[in-house]
Amino acid sequence: PKPSGDPSAMQMKSYACQRRTPLKHHNSFLTEALEILSQNAEYNDNEGRSVAFRRAASVLKALPCRVKSMEDLRCLPCLGDHSQRVIKEILEDGSSREVESTRQSEQFQAMKALTGIFGVGVRTADRWFREGLRSPDDLIRTGQQLNRAQQAGVQYYNDLQKPVTKVEADVISDIVEKAVHSVLPGAEIQLMGGFRRGKEVGHDVDFLITHPEEGKEEGLMPKITNWLEEQGLLLYQKTTRNSYLEKMDGPARPPNNMDRFERCFSIFKLQTSAVRYKSNFTAPAEDVSTGRENEKPSERDSEESGWRAVRVDLVVSPYSQFAFATLGWTGSKLFERELRRWAGQEKNMSLSSHALYDSKQNLYLRAKTEEEIFAYLGLEFIPPSERNA
Ligand code: DCP
Ligand code: MG
Numbered sequence: 001p002k003p004s005g006d007p008s009a010m011q012m013k014s015y016a017c018q019r020r021t022p023l024k025h026h027n028s029f030l031t032e033a034l035e036i037l038s039q040n041a042e043y044n045d046n047e048g049r050s051v052a053f054r055r056a057a058s059v060l061k062a063l064p065c066r067v068k069s070m071e072d073l074r075c076l077p078c079l080g081d082h083s084q085r086v087i088k089e090i091l092e093d094g095s096s097r098e099v100e101s102t103r104q105s106e107q108f109q110a111m112k113a114l115t116g117i118f119g120v121g122v123r124t125a126d127r128w129f130r131e132g133l134r135s136p137d138d139l140i141r142t143g144q145q146l147n148r149a150q151q152a153g154v155q156y157y158n159d160l161q162k163p164v165t166k167v168e169a170d171v172i173s174d175i176v177e178k179a180v181h182s183v184l185p186g187a188e189i190q191l192m193g194g195f196r197r198g199k200e201v202g203h204d205v206d207f208l209i210t211h212p213e214e215g216k217e218e219g220l221m222p223k224i225t226n227w228l229e230e231q232g233l234l235l236y237q238k239t240t241r242n243s244y245l246e247k248m249d250g251p252a253r254p255p256n257n258m259d260r261f262e263r264c265f266s267i268f269k270l271q272t273s274a275v276r277y278k279s280n281f282t283a284p285a286e287d288v289s290t291g292r293e294n295e296k297p298s299e300r301d302s303e304e305s306g307w308r309a310v311r312v313d314l315v316v317s318p319y320s321q322f323a324f325a326t327l328g329w330t331g332s333k334l335f336e337r338e339l340r341r342w343a344g345q346e347k348n349m350s351l352s353s354h355a356l357y358d359s360k361q362n363l364y365l366r367a368k369t370e371e372e373i374f375a376y377l378g379l380e381f382i383p384p385s386e387r388n389a
Contacts, residue, residue, distance in 0.1 A: 235309055328352065
């Protein structure tokens, strides 16, 4: 047996959904580099390459200690030649030339700034980049045509760049709970996404809403958004209708894995006084960067105005799909992707945020809890805090 300090001593499973990945790990100096290359591949519309780097990074997140030499990587899955070259260079020289030149490149920085605008995807950002645009300011200066989401994205750009803290998420939870219970008593609300996995900050706040009596949740979203709008709490909202029909959609995944729940993409107007009030009643959070350090004085100051903009996603699920929706909206994105790949490739099943279909038995598998879904898939249950793949 190998000494216990040797990372290769553990049996590393190859699917991220077979492993426990904590939030804090020992190899950020390597994973951050690999994730730069993953992100750059995404900006260049190379999904295969992007996922390969992301999988490599994810394996290193699951290691019990810091990688010290290439020897430590023996027997690890998902580490392709390219990832190994990058890791080797970082271990030997402290940094990778490819990663550093990518990070500094005009294209990478512009794509990061442009895709960082709410409502802007890689396609649009790439078109703008090729037209010579580099930042939100360039869009305003050149009078680009923007849709309603992008207009809000540019308008609230600085606020939306700042990470959302757990205390802010808790204040928004209270508001959402009040809104939901005002329009449908007995409804259940759950905080999802990164915050459910134990993150201290996020880029948005995600909620899943349901009601134990199937059918009661129908038409709920417009009632919630109306209530919020009347209170002056929404800066932007766009609701998409539930378009999932088991009989019509069958087991096939909707295109690009988007689920079909009634969903609201919104921007909340969050009173900073409410956040200050709440933090006084909460254990002091760890000191996290507010991202305000680089803010130009000319920009809107939420301290002065008394509020800030926060991205909030609301999703309504029928009770019968709630376990699948919960699993599908907890993340991480790679963990979700790996779950679906495992289901398809290893189990001949099809998993979505709505259902699990068994192609061998030709039937839908019902579940009330996440634990049951892991069991159907023949996987050990991984709690949300260890899904940070
Ligand atoms: N999700 C998904 N596929 C989508 C959209 C969402 O699998 N197309 C799932 C996985 C995410 C969760 O929903 O974990 C929430 O999406 P976010 O983009 O908000 O991701 P996180 O909450 O994990 O990260 P952050 O802290 O940046 O908000
Ligand atoms: Mg989120």
